Each structure stands twice: as C-alpha cells, then as structure tokens.
Amino acid sequence: MSSERAAEQKTALVFGGSRGIGAAAALRLAKDGFTVALTYVSQPDKAEKVVAEIEALGGHALDIQADSADPGAIRAAVVRTVERFGPIDAVVVNAGIIRVGGIETFKLEDLDRMLAVNVRGVYLSIQAAVPHMRDSGRVITVGSNTAVRSSNSGTCVYAMTKAAVATMVKGIALDLAPRRITVNNIQPGPIETDMTAAMIPRLTEMVPLHRVGQPAEIAALVSYLVSEEAGYMTGASLTIDGGFVL
Template identity: 50%
Template sequence: MPQSTIKTLAGKIALVTGGSRGIGAAIVQRLSDEGASVAFTYSSSSEKAELLALTINEAGGSALAIRADSADPDAVRSAVSQTVERLGGIDILVNNAGILIRGDVADYDLADFDRMFAVNVRAVFVAAQAAAREMGHGGRIITIGSVAADRSGFPGASVYSMTKGAVAAMTRGLARDLGPRGITVNAIQPGPTLTDMSAEHEEITKPLLAVGRMGKDEEIASFAAYLAGPEAAFITGSALTIDGGYLA
C-alpha cells in the first residue's frame, strides 16, 4: 500500500481545544486527514468553526464543533464529555487553546494575569484530568506550548512566558502519573509561526530564525499528528521545540 494512503489515526477519537483557526484548525484538519474523528472547541469564531466542521464532514470525515470558553472549567469538562458521548470515546487530547495578554510588570492587571493563567494553564490540567479518566492504553495528551517557556523574546511577555513554562513542567508530571496506564503526555513548543495574527510581524521576525522564515501552521500540525500516532509511543514527558532555529 502506498505510504500516502495509510491513515495512521484511523478509528481514533480526538479533541482539540481552540480548534477553529490558526494552528488549532490545522491540527483538526491534519488529525482528520489521518483518519481520526475530531471534536474541537471554539470560543468566539463560530463561523470559522462551523465552516471547518462542515468542510471535514462533507469530505467524508467526522468533525464536531463545541462552543467552550477554556477559562471556564465546567465548559472544558463538558467538551470532553460531549466528545465521549457523541463520538464514542476519546483517545487523543490536544490542548491548543491559549491567549497572550502583553503588559509591563509594573502595571500588569491581575485580572489579565488570572485569565491568562486560567486559559493557558488551568484549562490544560482540567482537560487532561477529564480526558485521562476516559482514555485507555495508548492515549495521547499533547499541549501546544511555546518557545517563550525558554526565551521570552520581547518585552511585556513575563506572564505569558510563565504560563508556558508551567505547561512544560506540568507535562513532565502528567507523564509520570499517566505513564503506567500507557498514556503519553508531551508539549510542542512552536517558535514564531505565520498565522493571521502574526503576519504583520513577519519581516521583523524572519532574521531571528536560522531557516530565514516563520513556521507554518501545518508544520506544527504535522508534529502533533506524529505525537498522536503509534510511532511516538516511546516519547513522553517532553517539551519539544519546533522553531526554525529561533533558540539556536
């Protein structure tokens, strides 16, 4: 059988948080292309979410859009429950939802601190906790972190960097807790990636990368699909950088 026709995730069920646009949407599409049934959450981009689900379903895949604010623990738990109830289980969780609220430490608003921690850190734990209760042997938990865990890179990113450092540390702990059950836990740490939100910074950012260009969302999605697949069964507890040499 030609390699291109092999569906590495056939029969698997996935949930992607923050999956309506950018890197999240690319991950949803790639997991579907690999044969998985995919549920994904969105907070405000309802038109993009419904269009993505429709596109996948009309192409013969299976996609389910779920409205859920990752700052709300009950909404996160409900997204996991809906995935299990409507798709028949959960084998793969991709924690992609995240926010960036920049600000100088001298006058940073604690309400912004709390919201960013809630979305970027607490929601990751809540989703992992809920999904792990439903997963069997071979389950996969993947979180989209950031190279900001290792290098802030720009002013006003101290709180954001803190949340991504917390994700990397949590990944190691969860891997220890869930490893005996055959569930792997990893974080992907993208460097500067070209999305609709980052395009305006492309020319400033390109010289900072060894390969001379920003990453593509489908490249991050490819990495996520690999970690979700059978060949990555021995990779766990890792924060894996994909940054075009940004940290080199």
C-alpha cells in the same frame, strides 16, 4: 454512534481547534483517520468552516463552544465528545491567549485570565479527558518556545505560563504512564496565523531560517506524536521554531 463503530473509530478532541495551529491539527488528525471534536470560544463561523472541511474529506467532526477558562465548559466539551463519538484516543490542548506588558503596568485581570486559560485550563482539559481515554492514548499540549527563552520585554507572564505547561507535562506523563498514555508538549516559535499577520516581516528577520513556520508544520508534529511510532516518547517538550532559541 453504534458501539461497534465506537470500538473501531479513533477519536481526537482539540481544545482551541477553530483557527491557526488548532485548525491545522484538527484537519491533519482527520486526514490521519480520526473523528475530531474541536472547541472554540467566540467565532463559530471559523469552527464551522473547519468542520465543513473535515466533512468534505469524508470525515466526521463536531464543533463545541467552550471557554477554556471555564472548568464547567471544559468538562461539558469532553462529555459531548464522548456522547457523540465514544472513547477518546487523543487530546490536543491548543487553547491559549497572550497579553503583553511590563510588570509595572500589567493588569491583575490579564494575569488572572492568562493563568486561567494557559495553565489551569490546560490542566483541567487533560484531567477531564483522561477518564474517558483509552489506554495507550495520546495527550499533546501546544506551548511556546518562550518557555525556553523570552526574547521580548513585556512577555514575562506569557513565558511563565508556557514554562508551567512544560513542567506540568512531565508530571502528568508520570501519572499516566501506568496506562501507557503518553503526554508531550510542542513548543512552536513564530507561526503564520491571524494573530501574527502584522508581525511577519519583523519575525522573519528574527528567525535563523529566515521564515516563520506554518500551522501545517506544527500539525505534522502532532500527527507524529499521536502515532504508534511515538509510543516511547513521553514527558518531552519539542521545540520547533526555525532555530529561534538556539
């Protein structure tokens, strides 16, 4: 990419951008004029599909295999993005996993994996990207409304990791405020994705609006948070869950 184009082009990096909320965010950012790099772990076909959809819109995209539990892979994803598209304007950290189980049976390896991806991976993704970000950039994490209230037995560890992200965002927002880089956290409730497909009827009954959310609705909030209009919001956690935790 030429230096002239790099100066003009807005670039976004979406960690966990091959499906669900992450894919919707990548597509929305492309529609908003961003060149998009996105990471995936194990399903290259899904990542390639998102890239193809962005290119069909006339945009530019790059898919990168990177496990967010691997610090080296996180750093390499940032380097590849910058080498291909230039400085980063927005980072969306959507990569996350869920394991359920009560405290009496929860496996140590599951605990370690969730902390590695959902907490350490979020922190390291931001830490790796920040040196390559323009001033006045945007950092967005995708957490969960379980950070506010865990409604189901067996979700303690998942809720703990998402609560950690909500607190993390506040501190990083202060660290990056001198550069006018905003840092905000989106906390979705039940969203219709391949992970929730089998639970849609039950989840619908639990949501006051009597429906689950769509990935595009979360992507719309991402779009707002990366816009100039959101420049005065930082350190916030925004819950979007149909009234689930009211």
